[in-house]
Amino acid sequence: MNRPVFNIEEVNKIIRNRRSLFVAQFKENDPVEDHIIQELLENANWAPTHKLTEPWRFTVFTGEGLHKLADFQSQLYKERSQKNGNFIEATYQKLKENPLKTSHIIAIGMKRDLKANLPEMEEVAAVAMAVQNMYLTASARGLAAYWGTGGPTFWPEAKPFFGLEEEDKLMGFFYVAKPNMDRWPQGRRGPISEKVQWVRE
Template structure:
């Protein structure tokens, strides 16, 4: 295979231009084409992975699937919080309504290969890099997207529903939609020099 001829200016532009856009910024009832979601997932599949374990797995909710996901997380929240006396109606409504405002909601799943004998941190990092590839692809298409760890991310009851084994991990949800505005969010970072120490000898 010949060495690829990358355009570094475009690489820099997409990395530094990537942004999170949230539900309030979503354009509702105008779905993103599945072919774009498939492209995002294909790019996710090319993330770095130690020992080629490829621990990333995705469950994509769209159409009526969004309601199925929304109902699961809302009703599970209601059941959990009622037992502890911490039920909050606005939280319930948010869990029931927010997924329906997205075009696609992608569950981010880390499935461990225990035979590979890798530190769990490496597998989590591999999945996170896969999600970054999805983020960059979504931004390149001008889409609104964000990765959140709300809802059932850390609920033990969610593991069976998502088909996870005990050693696997639900790592949140990637929401995708068309943006409601043409305005792109401003970015803000502290200078990288504040976070780097060079050791030259």
């Protein structure tokens, strides 16, 4: 295979203009086509992965599947919070209603390959890079998307619902929808010079 030729200006443009857009900026009742979601997932599959463990696992919720996720996470929140005496009705309603305002929600899992004998951090980083590939693809498509770690992300008892074992990790949810506006958010970053040291000698 010959070395591919890339358009570096376009690469820089998509990386520097990737943005997170949230539920309030989602266009409701106008779903993204499944083949575009499949494109996001295919690009995620080409993230770097040490020893080719490919630890990313995705569960895609759309259509009636969004109701299934909404019911699961809101009910689990209710059970957990009532045990602890800190139930908040607004949180319950948000968990029950927000999934229904989006087109697709992709649950992000890290499947641990214990035989590979890799530090967990490397597997978490591989999944994060897979999500970045989805982020870039979504932005290139002009879609609204963000990675959230709310709801059941850190609840161990939620893992089986997403096909994960005890040693695996649920790393949050990637929300995708069409935007309800034409304006693209302005980015904010401090100068890279403040975050880099060069050692030349």
